[in-house]
Amino acid sequence: xxxxxIKPGPYIVPMPTVLxxxxxxxxxxxxxAAFCGIANYQPAVIGCGxxxxxxxxxxxxxxxxxxxxxxxxxxxVVTDYCGLVSGDKVDKSTLFExxxxxxxxxxxxxxxxxxxxxxxxxxxxxxxxTLYLAEIVAVHAEEGILTKDQVDWHxxxxxxxxxxxxxxxxxxxxxxxxxxxxxxxxx
Amino acid sequence: xxxxxIKPGPYIVPMPTVLxxxxxxxxxxxxxAAFCGIANYQPAVIGCGxxxxxxxxxxxxxxxxxxxxxxxxxxxVVTDYCGLVSGDKVDKSTLFExxxxxxxxxxxxxxxxxxxxxxxxxxxxxxxxTLYLAEIVAVHAEEGILTKDQVDWHxxxxxxxxxxxxxxxxxxxxxxxxxxxxxxxxx
Numbered sequence: 001x002x003x004x005x006i007k008p009g010p011y012i013v014p015m016p017t018v019l020x021x022x023x024x025x026x027x028x029x030x031x032x033a034a035f036c037g038i039a040n041y042q043p044a045v046i047g048c049g050x051x052x053x054x055x056x057x058x059x060x061x062x063x064x065x066x067x068x069x070x071x072x073x074x075x076x077v078v079t080d081y082c083g084l085v086s087g088d089k090v091d092k093s094t095l096f097e098x099x100x101x102x103x104x105x106x107x108x109x110x111x112x113x114x115x116x117x118x119x120x121x122x123x124x125x126x127x128x129x130t131l132y133l134a135e136i137v138a139v140h141a142e143e144g145i146l147t148k149d150q151v152d153w154h155x156x157x158x159x160x161x162x163x164x165x166x167x168x169x170x171x172x173x174x175x176x177x178x179x180x181x182x183x184x185x186x187x
Numbered sequence: 188x189x190x191x192x193i194k195p196g197p198y199i200v201p202m203p204t205v206l207x208x209x210x211x212x213x214x215x216x217x218x219x220a221a222f223c224g225i226a227n228y229q230p231a232v233i234g235c236g237x238x239x240x241x242x243x244x245x246x247x248x249x250x251x252x253x254x255x256x257x258x259x260x261x262x263x264v265v266t267d268y269c270g271l272v273s274g275d276k277v278d279k280s281t282l283f284e285x286x287x288x289x290x291x292x293x294x295x296x297x298x299x300x301x302x303x304x305x306x307x308x309x310x311x312x313x314x315x316x317t318l319y320l321a322e323i324v325a326v327h328a329e330e331g332i333l334t335k336d337q338v339d340w341h342x343x344x345x346x347x348x349x350x351x352x353x354x355x356x357x358x359x360x361x362x363x364x365x366x367x368x369x370x371x372x373x374x
Binding site for chain 1 (some may be wrong): 189190191192193195196197198199200201202203205209213219221222223224225226227229230231232233234236255257260268269271277286288301302303306307308309311313314315316318320324325326327328329333336337338345347348349353354355357358359360363364366367369371372374
């Protein structure tokens with residue numbers, strides 16, 4: 001099929017939808033983010049590209065920590081709300097019951113099915129956004145999304161995010177197993 | 188619901204499935220990757236965490252460029268196959284018809300619906316993997332996935348990837364619009 005060259009932009013991959021949490025002025029704050037991806041396997045490192053002028057980023061830089069909070073799709077309204085209002089104007093610490101693990105600077109949302117504490121390794125300024133690279137030091141999951149103590153994506157219903165439509169999407173059906181289905185390819 | 192603390196790992200977000208392409212020893216090579224995410228809005232920057240011992244990474248480092256090739260879900264077999272075999276043993280340049288744009292070091296797959304040429308900005312060693320951060324300098328899309336010259340995720344059927352199950356997944360249904368649905372939240 002004929003290809004067309006279109007304006008370059010952050011349109012080329014579906015993204016995860018998360019709330020990034022930190023502690024600012026002594027209380028938890030959360031922002032919606034989708035520029036997030038795994039960067040290293042072991043230790044597990046996640047990168048989040050965030051505009052450093054956000055209140056949440058002040059907390060990340062001050063405490064060297066943040067949390068990743070993965071909503072279920074039925075939490076889309078509060079997830080998007082956290083991207084509409086700044087913690088400078090609205091106290092978002094009252095939106096959620098929170099808990100902490102080993103990193104006091106990484107407050108996690110009790111009602112979200114999957115959360116992680118992340119220790120900042122380095123910040124890479126990229127222009128508009130800064131990429132915060134952090135080690136995932138602990139993962140906390142609701143029992144209901146686990147099978148044999150592992151995250152079961154058949155049970156978790158995460159939200160994906162796409163540009164340029166600024167759309168939230170559900171995850172669809174299981175297609176195939178990696179390092180396996182490719183064996184059907186003619187050699 | 189009660190939470191359980193589980194072993195930390197790269198299990199906390201769904202990931203995109205792509206083939207990363209580069210030129211090695213004068214011919215295109217491709218590897219399957221999922222540790223990819225947008226890192227900066229403008230200019231659009233993507234980060235890919237790849238084990239630098241891969242043949243593809245030699246090409247990225249030599250030419251300062253790579254391509255991102257987004258498969259449709261019906262291309263899952265060849266996509267996974269590229270992760271099963273090394274270009275050191277199998278000539279993967281024969282698997283696809285390819286084309287290039289402005290970056291000769293970023294060969295793109297003609298049959299994949301969405302491809303991008305990326306110029307390497309910096310490499311961040313993180314342990315096992317190195318994060319290759321690159322500017323998306325051009326995006327090429329099949330006409331069939333565009334609406335008004337923009338990528339239309341209702342028409343593209345990308346593959347997602349999850350750990351620890353090593354599963355490929357389809358994208359599901361549209362849920363809501365960002366910076367909008369959150370207005371339903373009580374203030």
